[in-house]
Amino acid sequence: MNENRLPLADKRQVRRAAWALLRGDAKALTMVIVLYCLAAVAGLAAPWLLGEIVDRVDSGAGIGTVDMLGLAIAGFLLAQLLFDRFGRYLGYRYGERALARMREDFIDDTLRLPVSVVERAGSGDLMTRSTGDVNTLGTIVRQALPEMVIAAAHIVFILGAVIVLNPLFSLCALLMILPLWLIMRWYLRRARSAYLAEGDANTEMSEVMAATAAGAKTVEAFGLADRRVAAGDATVAEGTRTRRKTLWLRTVMFPVADFSYVLPMAAALFFGGLLYFNDVVSLGVVIAASLYLRQLVEPLDQALMWIEQLQQGGASFARVRGVAEVEPDRVPSGDEPVGDTIEVTGVHYAYTSGRDVLHGIDLSVRAGEHLAVVGPSGAGKSTLGRLLAGVDAPRVGAVKVGGVAVTDLDQAELRRRIALVTQDHHVFIGTVRDNLILAKPTATDDEVLSALGTVGATWLDTLPEGLDTQLGAGHTELDAPQAQQIALARLVLADPHTLILDEATSLLDPTAAREAERALAAVLHGRTVIAIAHRLHAAHDADRVAIVDGGRITELGSHDELVAAGGSYAALWRSWHGETD
Numbered sequence: 001m002n003e004n005r006l007p008l009a010d011k012r013q014v015r016r017a018a019w020a021l022l023r024g025d026a027k028a029l030t031m032v033i034v035l036y037c038l039a040a041v042a043g044l045a046a047p048w049l050l051g052e053i054v055d056r057v058d059s060g061a062g063i064g065t066v067d068m069l070g071l072a073i074a075g076f077l078l079a080q081l082l083f084d085r086f087g088r089y090l091g092y093r094y095g096e097r098a099l100a101r102m103r104e105d106f107i108d109d110t111l112r113l114p115v116s117v118v119e120r121a122g123s124g125d126l127m128t129r130s131t132g133d134v135n136t137l138g139t140i141v142r143q144a145l146p147e148m149v150i151a152a153a154h155i156v157f158i159l160g161a162v163i164v165l166n167p168l169f170s171l172c173a174l175l176m177i178l179p180l181w182l183i184m185r186w187y188l189r190r191a192r193s194a195y196l197a198e199g200d201a202n203t204e205m206s207e208v209m210a211a212t213a214a215g216a217k218t219v220e221a222f223g224l225a226d227r228r229v230a231a232g233d234a235t236v237a238e239g240t241r242t243r244r245k246t247l248w249l250r251t252v253m254f255p256v257a258d259f260s261y262v263l264p265m266a267a268a269l270f271f272g273g274l275l276y277f278n279d280v281v282s283l284g285v286v287i288a289a290s291l292y293l294r295q296l297v298e299p300l301d302q303a304l305m306w307i308e309q310l311q312q313g314g315a316s317f318a319r320v321r322g323v324a325e326v327e328p329d330r331v332p333s334g335d336e337p338v339g340d341t342i343e344v345t346g347v348h349y350a351y352t353s354g355r356d357v358l359h360g361i362d363l364s365v366r367a368g369e370h371l372a373v374v375g376p377s378g379a380g381k382s383t384l385g386r387l388l389a390g391v392d393a394p395r396v397g398a399v400k401v402g403g404v405a406v407t408d409l410d411q412a413e414l415r416r417r418i419a420l421v422t423q424d425h426h427v428f429i430g431t432v433r434d435n436l437i438l439a440k441p442t443a444t445d446d447e448v449l450s451a452l453g454t455v456g457a458t459w460l461d462t463l464p465e466g467l468d469t470q471l472g473a474g475h476t477e478l479d480a481p482q483a484q485q486i487a488l489a490r491l492v493l494a495d496p497h498t499l500i501l502d503e504a505t506s507l508l509d510p511t512a513a514r515e516a517e518r519a520l521a522a523v524l525h526g527r528t529v530i531a532i533a534h535r536l537h538a539a540h541d542a543d544r545v546a547i548v549d550g551g552r553i554t555e556l557g558s559h560d561e562l563v564a565a566g567g568s569y570a571a572l573w574r575s576w577h578g579e580t581d
């Protein structure tokens with residue numbers, strides 16, 4: 001497995017998490033189990049009462065007794081129905097609540113993940129866990145779990161009833177348990193890989209067919225028909241082979257299971273008959289025991305049906321819980337920064353060990369200074385930005401704010417001081433207000449409006465419901481400059497003293513960029529700004545410019561100083577200036 005992938009929870013962690021999930025609503029769960037047990041107990045009455053009827057009629061009882069016992073059977077069946085109905089009702093509600101708790105925990109765990117871990121794992125991994133795996137768990141918690149508990153309650157009580165009736169008959173049940181256990185073990189060991197292979201073969205088959213159909217003209221032009229037919233034949237052959245394998249598994253498993261189901265009843269009738277004729281048990285007991293053993297079939301069948309799902313659920317739970325097992329990438333030291341100066345000393349950084357992309361960066365940015373970082377593609381500018389913003393920690397050296405390493409600060413504390421602004425300006429589904437107050441949950445409407453005013457978001461007045469306007473897919477959609485203004489207004493509300501801008505305006509078209517830069521200028525005012533810039537005029541306006549090349553700062557000074565020094569910045573400036581002239 002890719003070492004950057006998010007971890008999987010091990011068996012012990014899955015067990016602990018499942019237990020915590022079940023215990024989270026213990027009262028409701030107890031109630032559900034009690035109702036299921038009552039339903040199972042009520043279900044035991046009918047076979048026993050039928051046996052009683054036979055015994056009593058055998059010993060000369062009249063129609064009145066039969067009527068009374070028949071009525072009792074009806075009563076117990078009704079009770080079973082009611083217990084079962086309320087048990088299921090509460091069980092499904094319990095399942096929904098457990099699922100909601102699990103989803104909330106998953107979101108909490110996801111939000112706690114260090115940014116660098118998510119980036120390395122890739123968002124696809126997290127997406128699969130939050131969709132596919134959470135849905136699988138939904139089916140388990142909603143359906144498989146209640147059905148398994150119901151089945152387990154029935155199995156336990158039916159076996160208990162058989163033992164109470166006559167322990168000899170419980171041996172008949174064993175006749176079924178052993179072959180069932182063996183065949184299921186045999187089946188489950190092979191089923192997973194066989195079904196996965198069948199799925200893969202199906203995918204391969206449709207891909208080859210689709211490619212042949214899509215490229216029909218090319219196939220014809222180059223006379224590739226025979227080769228494509230051969231490729232198609234090969235995938236069909238593989239599809240047939242894998243299907244035969246799964247079919248074979250089923251044709252062994254189902255008959256053995258079906259045969260196992262009838263064994264106890266047949267044995268109960270055979271041995272029961274012998275015992276009856278030897279006056280060891282009454283006819284009623286034989287009938288009741290045979291009916292109980294017949295009753296075992298349904299819950300066992302259900303349990304077997306869900307076992308495979310539960311196995312899949314276990315794998316999904318390991319993936320979902322794995323997110324909670326990611327270690328935090330920092331432990332806050334509790335030190336309070338003194339002042340807002342940023343100091344970078346002797347910083348080296350490598351994405352892959354042994355290959356540094358920053359080779360000893362020293363830099364001091366005083367509070368309120370505007371520093372532009374320029375340099376060729378791949379020079380390490382963004383990497384430096386990430387270290388300054390505390391997303392990653394340097395391999396060697398230190399990045400400090402007010403004398404404290406940025407990665408020694410608690411995440412929330414760090415974001416109150418330093419914010420990284422990139423090209424991504426996400427607008428969340430929700431109202432305009434929701435989109436803004438996530439930067440400062442306590443912000444009043446006046447503060448929100450003032451923040452939007454600062455970044456020149458005059459379009460707010462044209463929205464149908466002002467701050468209450470719903471944004472996002474299916475609602476009001478904002479264009480790129482508006483989305484950027486939302487992002488900038490969030491910064492105004494969050495009010496960090498330092499902003500790291502990583503090409504924050506480069507994705508916008510030039511007209512939009514000018515507008516955005518005006519908004520940006522309003523936000524930057526009075527803060528320390530480290531701007532990774534494509535456009536040299538941003539460098540011209542900065543207090544100082546740092547040229548990063550090959551993972552080192554090669555030039556550092558004011559625009560005028562660097563132009564006067566006649567180095568690479570001066571050359572760049574001359575060529576850019578010349579071009580724009």
Ligand SMILES: Nc1ncnc2c1ncn2[C@@H]1O[C@H](COP(=O)(O)OP(=O)(O)OP(=O)(O)O)[C@@H](O)[C@H]1O
Nearest residue numbers: 351352357375376377378379380381382383384548
């Ligand atoms: N996630 C990553 N994993 C491995 N290497 C990376 C990663 N991100 C960047 N690099 C490498 O680190 C070096 C510096 O990249 P960085 O993105 O910091 O440069 P940059 O100066 O910002 O470039 P650009 O202007 O093109 O964005 C490059 O060689 C790049 O290939």
